[in-house]
Amino acid sequence: MLRKGNNLTMSLPIISIITPSLNQAAFIEENIKSVLQQNYPNVEHIIVDGGSTDGTIDILKKYTHLHWFSETDRGQSDALNKGFHMAKGEIIGWLNSDDTYCPNIFNLIANQFASGKVRVVCGDGFEIDENSCVTSNLYSRHTKPEELIKYWKWKYEFVQPAFFFHRSVFSEIGYLDECLHYAMDYDFFIRLSNRFAIKYIPQPFANLRLYSESKTGRNIKKIVPAYIHEMHKVSRRYWGMPTQMKYYFNLSSFVGAVIFSIGKNILFTPTSKSRAALMRIFK
DSSP: OHHHHHHHHHHSOOEEEEEEESSOTTTHHHHHHHHHTTOOSOEEEEEEEOOOOSSHHHHHHTOTTOEEEEOOOSOHHHHHHHHHHHOOOSEEEEOOTTOEEOTTOHHHHHHHHTTSOOOEEEEEEEEEOTTOOEEEEEOBOOOSHHHHHOTTOTTOBOOGGGEEEETTHHHHHOSOOTTOSSOHHHHHHHHHHHHSOEEEEEEEEEEEEOOTTSTTTTTTTSSSOHHHHHHHHHHHTTSOOTTSHHHHHHHHHHHHHHHHHHHHHHHHOTTOHHHHHHHHHHO
């Protein structure tokens, strides 16, 4: 039985999970356990910590299977790129320190890559709060580049921790853009979709945590959150040149979406920031 187990382990591809972390003691252990509980024998979990001082390191020391280090970095993109370079697995997953995986998905992921033809797989997920209670379903509805570029089409999400990709993609599209603070995933997924067909599996893979102190949560109450500014900057990279028709298709779509959104908020959403701003102007 032992030999059989070893042979089975050797036949399964290594899945490397990269987790950037900074002062996430409240959530990092749940993150680690969600990887451990996958019932998949060939997992490498790399945690790249940015110099936590809140007890995170004590938690990491408890888990001897982890590959981790703690040092000052230049931000989340830098930390992730360090982890991507270190990874030994054929299949790479990116799980932020406050997010978790759904149970028993790694075998399914490995099977999707088994043919050698698939380079990127994505699934759905759940939005959870600080207490790990599900607050909404998340669906990776669109994975084609022309659809991802139109970030203003709010009827879709891409569920970042529900993406897995073959390590070979880095040699073709490069690593994360370290100039980006919020939209590094958005830019990376557009580049992935420009080069590879993304295999979508309509099944929840991961839990994405949204709470008041998360990076997204700290911005979500602003009239135009910082991550929207950055997503727009990224999107513009792929609109094409003003000499191309696709530039004007994207521009007109964007302008139309902005006008529609402002009008809808002013007319039908009493608590909207657009209505509040208009009331201040005419008060």
